[in-house]
Amino acid sequence: LLLLSSLLLSSILLSACGEQSPSIIDARGFVAQQEGFVFWVILVIAAVVFVGVEGMLVYSIFRFRERPDSVNPRQNHGSLALEILWTAIPTFFLLVILVFTIRGLFQVAPDAQPADSKTVNVTAIGHQWWWEFHYQQYNITTADTLVIPAGTVVHVDLFSNNVIHSFWVPQLTGKTDLVPGHDNKKWFKADDDTVGKTFVGICAEFCGAQHGNMRFEVKVESADGFQSWLTAQSQHAATPASGSLAEEGQKIFQGAGACAGCHGIVGVNAQQFIDTAKVCDDSNPKDLNNNECPLGPNLTHFGSRGLIAGGVLDNNSSQCNTDQSASDLLANCNLAKWLHDPQGVKPGNDMAIGQLTNDQIKALVAYLESLK
Numbered sequence: 001l002l003l004l005s006s007l008l009l010s011s012i013l014l015s016a017c018g019e020q021s022p023s024i025i026d027a028r029g030f031v032a033q034q035e036g037f038v039f040w041v042i043l044v045i046a047a048v049v050f051v052g053v054e055g056m057l058v059y060s061i062f063r064f065r066e067r068p069d070s071v072n073p074r075q076n077h078g079s080l081a082l083e084i085l086w087t088a089i090p091t092f093f094l095l096v097i098l099v100f101t102i103r104g105l106f107q108v109a110p111d112a113q114p115a116d117s118k119t120v121n122v123t124a125i126g127h128q129w130w131w132e133f134h135y136q137q138y139n140i141t142t143a144d145t146l147v148i149p150a151g152t153v154v155h156v157d158l159f160s161n162n163v164i165h166s167f168w169v170p171q172l173t174g175k176t177d178l179v180p181g182h183d184n185k186k187w188f189k190a191d192d193d194t195v196g197k198t199f200v201g202i203c204a205e206f207c208g209a210q211h212g213n214m215r216f217e218v219k220v221e222s223a224d225g226f227q228s229w230l231t232a233q234s235q236h237a238a239t240p241a242s243g244s245l246a247e248e249g250q251k252i253f254q255g256a257g258a259c260a261g262c263h264g265i266v267g268v269n270a271q272q273f274i275d276t277a278k279v280c281d282d283s284n285p286k287d288l289n290n291n292e293c294p295l296g297p298n299l300t301h302f303g304s305r306g307l308i309a310g311g312v313l314d315n316n317s318s319q320c321n322t323d324q325s326a327s328d329l330l331a332n333c334n335l336a337k338w339l340h341d342p343q344g345v346k347p348g349n350d351m352a353i354g355q356l357t358n359d360q361i362k363a364l365v366a367y368l369e370s371l372k
């Protein structure tokens with residue numbers, strides 16, 4: 001038991017080492033640090049109890065084992081002192097845990113959100129199975145990538161119109177559920193020295209077949225970097241050069257029964273970003289522009305995102321040069337893989353395109369990756 005426990009403990013500790021590994025032990029923001037502190041308090045108390053109890057057990061096994069000359073031990077029938085002692089010690093430990101837990105709860109509660117004039121307000125919308133992020137103040141929308149400034153309070157309103165999801169960025173903030181019909185909110189903050197870092201976000205509530213592939217990333221920028229990202233995101237998508245492969249891709253995108261039926265690109269088939277959480281639900285299937293509410297992620301600045309397909313694949317645009325042969329493109333470029341066989345990459349998702357030809361895939365890759 002001791003061996004097993006120490007193995008478990010060391011694997012938990014070691015899991016904090018990998019750069020990409022999202023570990024609550026390597027907290028990089030105030031909220032996660034407070035939550036991590038409660039974790040350490042409980043771990044230390046549990047370790048003390050474990051060593052004490054197991055130590056007594058192991059000692060007793062050896063000290064009082066049966067020997068050839070053993071006499072019958074003294075028989076005990078109840079001890080008031082012992083019973084008081086073994087009630088008092090656990091009560092004390094549980095009280096300590098209770099005090100630290102309640103203190104932690106109040107520190108990270110929505111009501112404890114610090115007043116910060118630079119607060120960034122985001123609506124996080126859980127879909128099956130991808131994340132949509134709408135920035136109310138700036139009226140921009142992204143998918144699977146949440147960009148935030150370092151050292152600034154980020155307020156998140158959590159919405160779901162389908163099933164329960166849970167928003168979790170292990171190094172920045174603990175889990176909060178997105179419950180249909182019950183709007184939750186939370187806040188968090190990334191440390192000042194996390195500029196340039198990317199943190200892994202995870203859906204932490206089972207929400208269907210691809211729950212495990214409902215990931216997002218949180219990119220931390222400097223205040224200036226965040227401003228320039230906002231400026232770029234609030235512009236309409238770039239128009240592809242006349243006669244280019246990208247222009248051909250845009251035509252395919254807008255073709256009958258193709259991408260534009262589910263995906264919006266501002267300036268192409270959508271007039272503005274919409275906050276689908278506020279606008280679209282079962283009773284209201286039309287968006288602000290009286291179009292059908294979009295089923296899929298808005299793709300306006302697709303090329304600037306780090307993840308695609310709800311976080312299953314990296315958006316490895318450097319591998320998506322359309323000068324390479326169709327087979328190389330399919331082997332190297334994740335977007336091409338995704339367009340070629342979305343159900344193979346992520347079974348059960350809503351991508352309902354028919355089989356695209358290699359030429360169509362090439363043109364769509366050229367177009368979508370050009371949308372920086």
Ligand code: CUA
Binds near residue numbers: 205206
């Ligand atoms: Cu969404 Cu699990």
